[in-house]
Amino acid sequence: MYLLAKKVKTPKLLFPFFGISFEVLGNTEAIMNKMKYYSDFSTSSGGVACGWLGPLLYYLITDAEKIEIVLQNNLEKDGLHRFIRVLVGNASIFSKVSIWRPRRKIAVPAFSPKILSEFVNVFSVQSEKLSNKLKPMAGAGNFKLWPYVNAYSLDAIMETAIGVQINAQDSQGNPILRALNESLRLSSERIFHLWLQPDWLYKFFPQYKQLLYHTKIVHDFTSEIIRKKRMDINTNIGQKPDVVQGNSETTFLDLLIRQSDLQGGYTDLELREEVLTFIIAATDTSATAMGFTLKLLGKYPEIQQRVFKELDAVFEGSDRLLHKHDLAKLQYLERVIKETLRLFPSVPFVIRKAEYDTQLNEDITLPKGAGIICSIWGVHRNPTIWGPDADCFDPDRFLPKRCKDLPACAYIPFSFGPRNCLGYKYAMMSMKTALSTLLRRYRVVGEPEAGPIPHIRVKLEVMLKAVDEYEVAIVER
Numbered sequence: 001m002y003l004l005a006k007k008v009k010t011p012k013l014l015f016p017f018f019g020i021s022f023e024v025l026g027n028t029e030a031i032m033n034k035m036k037y038y039s040d041f042s043t044s045s046g047g048v049a050c051g052w053l054g055p056l057l058y059y060l061i062t063d064a065e066k067i068e069i070v071l072q073n074n075l076e077k078d079g080l081h082r083f084i085r086v087l088v089g090n091a092s093i094f095s096k097v098s099i100w101r102p103r104r105k106i107a108v109p110a111f112s113p114k115i116l117s118e119f120v121n122v123f124s125v126q127s128e129k130l131s132n133k134l135k136p137m138a139g140a141g142n143f144k145l146w147p148y149v150n151a152y153s154l155d156a157i158m159e160t161a162i163g164v165q166i167n168a169q170d171s172q173g174n175p176i177l178r179a180l181n182e183s184l185r186l187s188s189e190r191i192f193h194l195w196l197q198p199d200w201l202y203k204f205f206p207q208y209k210q211l212l213y214h215t216k217i218v219h220d221f222t223s224e225i226i227r228k229k230r231m232d233i234n235t236n237i238g239q240k241p242d243v244v245q246g247n248s249e250t251t252f253l254d255l256l257i258r259q260s261d262l263q264g265g266y267t268d269l270e271l272r273e274e275v276l277t278f279i280i281a282a283t284d285t286s287a288t289a290m291g292f293t294l295k296l297l298g299k300y301p302e303i304q305q306r307v308f309k310e311l312d313a314v315f316e317g318s319d320r321l322l323h324k325h326d327l328a329k330l331q332y333l334e335r336v337i338k339e340t341l342r343l344f345p346s347v348p349f350v351i352r353k354a355e356y357d358t359q360l361n362e363d364i365t366l367p368k369g370a371g372i373i374c375s376i377w378g379v380h381r382n383p384t385i386w387g388p389d390a391d392c393f394d395p396d397r398f399l400p401k402r403c404k405d406l407p408a409c410a411y412i413p414f415s416f417g418p419r420n421c422l423g424y425k426y427a428m429m430s431m432k433t434a435l436s437t438l439l440r441r442y443r444v445v446g447e448p449e450a451g452p453i454p455h456i457r458v459k460l461e462v463m464l465k466a467v468d469e470y471e472v473a474i475v476e477r
């Protein structure tokens with residue numbers, strides 16, 4: 001392993017004996033800055049770099065072809081994901097391939113275009129609520145968007161995944177939202193802080209009790225919903241599912257129960273793990289992408305103006321709710337979201353494990369046991385792929401004629417290969433609905449950028465987030 005690692009460039013280290021362990025300390029902004037530095041280093045070294053995190057060897061890749069090899073062949077998630085298992089157990093998103101594979105098969109039909117299109121009504125109603133919640137902020141100066149978009153995303157996924165309206169948008173500090181956010185924050189804290197990693201040692205830190213406390217709230221809540229749903233289905237056998245307290249006819253939970261029955265049926269614990277997968281995979285990812293999109297539009301008024309022009313053409317000034325057939329017409333908005341996800345991907349790094357020696361090219365073989373960090377951040381800003389203006393915000397990059405020759409893994413905000421994101425279409429529908437609803441009513445005002453390269457301070461909390469929690473101002477249009 002040591003000999004193979006020597007063939008790949010290593011960043012210059014402050015503490016060579018410990019590898020990069022002491023380099024990735026500090027707050028979540030400092031950690032992201034280090035990861036950006038490693039990504040740039042990898043790009044300037046031909047797309048691969050490596051370093052030791054204590055006794056573990058990690059490769060970091062920013063080259064599209066090499067990422068494609070990894071994401072197609074190395075399906076096992078890296079050991080660092082174990083910290084999140086306190087919350088999600090064996091949820092397929094972070095589980096071993098042997099558990100993930102059959103669960104993925106069960107989940108895929110739940111994301112069919114027909115089912116997703118039924119969810120648009122939920123997105124529309126929740127987006128309208130978001131727009132109303134923001135009314136007091138219009139003309140009132142700068143404020144943080146994060147709690148609003150975060151609560152919208154949770155309301156939308158709760159209603160579509162389990163059929164329950166938790167109304168996170170109605171109460172600041174909703175207990176479920178808080179418990180979810182805290183469990184995720186505490187789990188991700190362990191990834192970069194070596195002394196929090198051994199289970200036996202973690203128990204001596206106050207974070208351990210906090211994690212158990214918040215996790216229990218999330219578990220109790222989801223278990224109760226599942227219990228009620230099972231009862232509901234049992235009393236309505238043969239009838240159309242009905243736990244529908246929300247605006248969606250069918251939920252992911254209904255579909256999982258019915259789909260898994262064909263294969264022996266999920267236990268309640270397995271159902272809870274899978275439902276939590278959807279909730280965790282959907283909430284912060286979409287919220288952070290919406291926050292960055294609005295922040296960028298505040299910085300680039302001329303691009304925001306083009307979004308308004310498209311919205312005015314589609315909705316002709318009416319304040320009706322968005323219908324599913326409107327979504328396909330919002331092409332420019334879609335390009336804006338795509339370009340936002342290129343520069344600020346919600347999941348900036350996907351980490352896999354080499355289960356066997358993996359050859360990337362004639363010179364480089366990733367040794368069995370190594371961790372492989374596919375830097376989505378790095379490949380999205382790699383100038384050998386995107387050109388010298390790779391760091392510039394230019395939504396028209398995604399015009400079909402301009403992006404048709406890109407390599408398969410040049411643009412992978414939703415990852416790639418057999419283990420890619422299942423919720424890609426769901427996310428785009430939900431984000432387009434919410435953003436269009438807001439932008440029909442409000443103009444975002446931010447600090448204009450001096451040039452085409454946006455400068456937003458970012459931090460790494462498993463997901464990429466803005467340090468200022470997406471501070472902007474809005475005014476009524």
Ligand code: HEM
Nearest residue numbers: 093281282285286289346347414415419420421422423427
């Ligand atoms: C902007 C929004 C989103 C982004 C950027 C995003 C991105 C990702 C990424 C990078 C992965 C990891 C794939 C890997 O390990 O290679 C993933 C997995 C996953 N995502 Fe998303 N996601 C988003 C929204 C959603 C939504 C809304 C849902 C569900 C409604 C969802 C469901 C999933 C699931 C189920 C997985 C696990 C797939 C598997 O392991 O088989 N995602 N997502």
